[in-house]
Amino acid sequence: DGGITQSPKYLFRKEGQNVTLSCEQNLNHDAMYWYRQDPGQGLRLIYYSQIVNDFQKGDIAEGYSVSREKKESFPLTVTSAQKNPTAFYLCASSIKGTGGRTFFGQGTRLTVV
């Protein structure tokens, strides 16, 4: 089945540590995205990538980094510079230029302990 796979589903991080969230898609989509969701809040865009080896900052990129070395993969690193990283992280993808026909992974729930 085609889809987006995020791992792990739950992640616990100690303060000061970097962690990397995995996102893989087999939908052959050009565009991939990372969003963050906090309780009672809408999704906010962290980074997005329209093609391999290129990505752009979203609204809340500080403290995060990404790479897009393969079309299928768009990992997100939450660095120690991110002051409030506890949140629900959602990876998504879409066919280039179609905007809303966007599909989401099941999310990674990150908690700082």
Next chain:
Amino acid sequence: RKEVEQDPGPFNVPEGATVAFNCTYSNSASQSFFWYRQDCRKEPKLLMSVYSSGNEDGRFTAQLNRASQYISLLIRDSKLSDSATYLCVVSLSGYALNFGKGTSLLVTP
């Protein structure tokens, strides 16, 4: 001013009721409009796209008023399984999406 605004609710309605959600967006250059559904602690899933001519999918009807920058979703004959958060979504560039905070719906027996 937030780009996409929704009434957060919650809307508590009995089974069989008709319920309407509203949403406004601030950027008149927005190109694409959608309603997503999100269940508790799950990822959002596309419910339907929204067009100026209005569109219907079974019990769900969506409307877009570009002049007023207003989007609506009507759910008829509510089912228990309709209980979820409904996200109004707007795309400016055709790529990344701008999400409202969502409207919570609880359908009760």
